[in-house]
Amino acid sequence: MEKTSSNTFFITTPIYYVNDKPHIGSALTTVTADFLARFYRLDGKKVFFAVGTDEHGSKIAQAAALAGKTPEDFVKILSLNFKQNWQNLNISFDDFIRTEEDRHKKAVILFLSKLKDSEYIYKGSYRGFYCNGCESFYEKTDLDENGNCKIHRQPVKLIEEENWFFALSRFSDILKEKIASNQIYIFPENRKNEILSFLNQGLKDVSISRQSVFWGIPLPFDQNQITYVWIDALINYISIIGFGQNEEMFYQFWPANLHLLGKDIARFHCIIWPALLLAVGLKPPQALFVHSFFTVEGKKMSKSLSNIISPSELIDKFGVDGTRYLLLKSLPRENDSDIQMKKLEDTYNADLKFGLGNLFSRVLTVALKHNIKNINPSKEDFPDLQKQVIQNINNYFEAIKTIDTEKAISAILHNITLVDILFDREKPWSLKIDEPKLKNIINFSIENLRLLSILIFPLMPETSFKIRKVLGLDTFEKLPTGALEKRLSWGYEKMTITSEIKHLFE
RNA sequence: CGCGGGGUGGAGCAAUGGCAGCUCGUUGGGCUCAUAACCCAAAGGUUGGCGGUUCGAGUCCGCCCCCCGCAACCA
Numbered sequence: 333m334e335k336t337s338s339n340t341f342f343i344t345t346p347i348y349y350v351n352d353k354p355h356i357g358s359a360l361t362t363v364t365a366d367f368l369a370r371f372y373r374l375d376g377k378k379v380f381f382a383v384g385t386d387e388h389g390s391k392i393a394q395a396a397a398l399a400g401k402t403p404e405d406f407v408k409i410l411s412l413n414f415k416q417n418w419q420n421l422n423i424s425f426d427d428f429i430r431t432e433e434d435r436h437k438k439a440v441i442l443f444l445s446k447l448k449d450s451e452y453i454y455k456g457s458y459r460g461f462y463c464n465g466c467e468s469f470y471e472k473t474d475l476d477e478n479g480n481c482k483i484h485r486q487p488v489k490l491i492e493e494e495n496w497f498f499a500l501s502r503f504s505d506i507l508k509e510k511i512a513s514n515q516i517y518i519f520p521e522n523r524k525n526e527i528l529s530f531l532n533q534g535l536k537d538v539s540i541s542r543q544s545v546f547w548g549i550p551l552p553f554d555q556n557q558i559t560y561v562w563i564d565a566l567i568n569y570i571s572i573i574g575f576g577q578n579e580e581m582f583y584q585f586w587p588a589n590l591h592l593l594g595k596d597i598a599r600f601h602c603i604i605w606p607a608l609l610l611a612v613g614l615k616p617p618q619a620l621f622v623h624s625f626f627t628v629e630g631k632k633m634s635k636s637l638s639n640i641i642s643p644s645e646l647i648d649k650f651g652v653d654g655t656r657y658l659l660l661k662s663l664p665r666e667n668d669s670d671i672q673m674k675k676l677e678d679t680y681n682a683d684l685k686f687g688l689g690n691l692f693s694r695v696l697t698v699a700l701k702h703n704i705k706n707i708n709p710s711k712e713d714f715p716d717l718q719k720q721v722i723q724n725i726n727n728y729f730e731a732i733k734t735i736d737t738e739k740a741i742s743a744i745l746h747n748i749t750l751v752d753i754l755f756d757r758e759k760p761w762s763l764k765i766d767e768p769k770l771k772n773i774i775n776f777s778i779e780n781l782r783l784l785s786i787l788i789f790p791l792m793p794e795t796s797f798k799i800r801k802v803l804g805l806d807t808f809e810k811l812p813t814g815a816l817e818k819r820l821s822w823g824y825e826k827m828t829i830t831s832e833i834k835h836l837f838e
Numbered sequence: 839c840g841c842g843g844g845g846u847g848g849a850g851c852a853a854u855g856g857c858a859g860c861u862c863g864u865u866g867g868g869c870u871c872a873u874a875a876c877c878c879a880a881a882g883g884u885u886g887g888c889g890g891u892u893c894g895a896g897u898c899c900g901c902c903c904c905c906c907g908c909a910a911c912c913a
Binding site for chain 2: 527560561668679682
């Protein structure tokens with residue numbers, strides 16, 4: 333079945349496993365998704381932006397027991413923590429799904445029933461190394477040099493149990509074809525190539541259930557087996573838009589336009605998930621963006637190194653918008669990239685405090701010094717520079733198509749520089765009030781600020797609003813189709829400088 | 839020889855075979871409207887190594903060295 337509307341945009345982040353805390357990695361994915369969601373709302377799309385938490389599995393059950401809580405109470409608190417973190421980062425999600433919610437469980441049960449009805453499910457046996465302490469299975473590669481569990485340093489047992497299997501192997505060719513032809517568009521390209529080369533080796537079937545786990549969703553056709561958490565988790569992408577419960581909404585948004593994810597979970601999303609969907613007759617997602625990881629001061633982020641940076645640490649230092657900006661500018665695409673506090677501070681100062689912030693102050697100070705409050709930009713205000721501004725805006729749009737946030741930001745910075753150069757060249761502060769050039773300079777600069785306020789909105793919504801308020805402009809989070817282009821045209825509206833100037837960034 | 843990506847000034851990146859550029863940082867100068875801000879300039883490179891093709895190679899070819907990603911149920 334086709335999507336019922338071509339104007340919708342369904343975008344997701346992974347649902348985060350509640351056993352880990354939110355860190356700058358999960359914040360990175362989430363902020364990037366928010367940037368896109370906000371952009372597409374401005375661009376006239378009907379956006380559905382989904383986030384959530386993954387709450388099942390034996391690890392959670394153990395952690396809950398350790399904390400002396402029931403799993404239900406335990407995950408509720410942890411899930412809320414994620415939600416609050418995203419709210420703190422001003423994430424404009426449209427819905428937040430928890431795998432413990434009834435609506436999700438219902439969707440999982442329906443999905444698995446359909447899967448069972450397909451010819452792709454069979455019973456087989458699963459072999460793995462079982463650690464009593466962890467109550468979970470490991471692969472050989474997960475064990476330490478003595479073949480013991482890394483956490484408990486205890487010997488593990490090779491256990492074989494009956495599981496239900498999904499015939500993933502039968503999807504190799506169809507997936508290859510769809511990915512190679514970009515019907516399932518995986519990018520950046522290196523990730524697509526990786527997935528394709530993996531597919532070329534042929535796929536093995538995967539087990540979709542566990543016997544030894546109790547915290548999860550029982551299979552509808554075998555109550556003794558619990559749905560394997562990954563299968564459970566992936567289904568969130570359809571349960572959140574009403575799979576099996578709200579058909580109208582579901583077909584409005586499915587297939588997803590874009591799944592965002594980190595490279596660690598590329599396989600599940602690029603192979604297993606599309607195969608599962610195809611098995612039950614649903615369309616695979618249209619696009620998957622796989623980003624790379626941050627290292628911190630040259631080292632992998634890990635609990636054992638205790639070098640994990642939390643979003644709140646960055647917010648304390650750089651504010652919400654500053655944090656969003658720095659994450660987006662640092663988004664690692666093809667390769668991992670290194671985060672260093674010193675560098676983040678440098679970037680914050682150069683781009684925000686002394687770039688955008690300083691520009692805002694100097695432009696408004698000069699305008700008010702000459703008592704110019706009413707701004708009416710025209711095509712005659714430095715047409716050569718206008719051309720460059722428009723070129724940069726085009727570059728910004730192009731960059732967003734490929735989720736190249738660094739390039740999008742670079743386009744914004746270029747427009748800031750244009751005004752700084754103009755000021756230095758024309759020295760408006762020294763001009764007399766009746767010199768016609770003065771008006772052109774102020775017009776150009778303020779109009780550029782207006783355009784910037786729109787361009788930065790998806791990145792830094794609060795800062796955008798601050799600028800607009802001072803310029804006497806309305807604020808908005810979504811626009812009808814085609815309206816963004818109009819609003820980005822030179823001289824779209826008159827402005828009146830209304831309030832006192834405050835610094836944008838401290 | 840498992841598959842794939844890459845090695846370019848201190849950092850991050852860019853260059854259909856045609857003067858090796860951009861952003862940040864550093865240094866010097868200018869300016870003083872602006873948040874020690876802004877503008878200009880300079881320094882800084884044998885483009886990982888060796889060889890080859892070519893009038894001309896970061897770019898093409900061969901060999902070598904080094905880094906990184908992926909190699910399945912880690913939720």
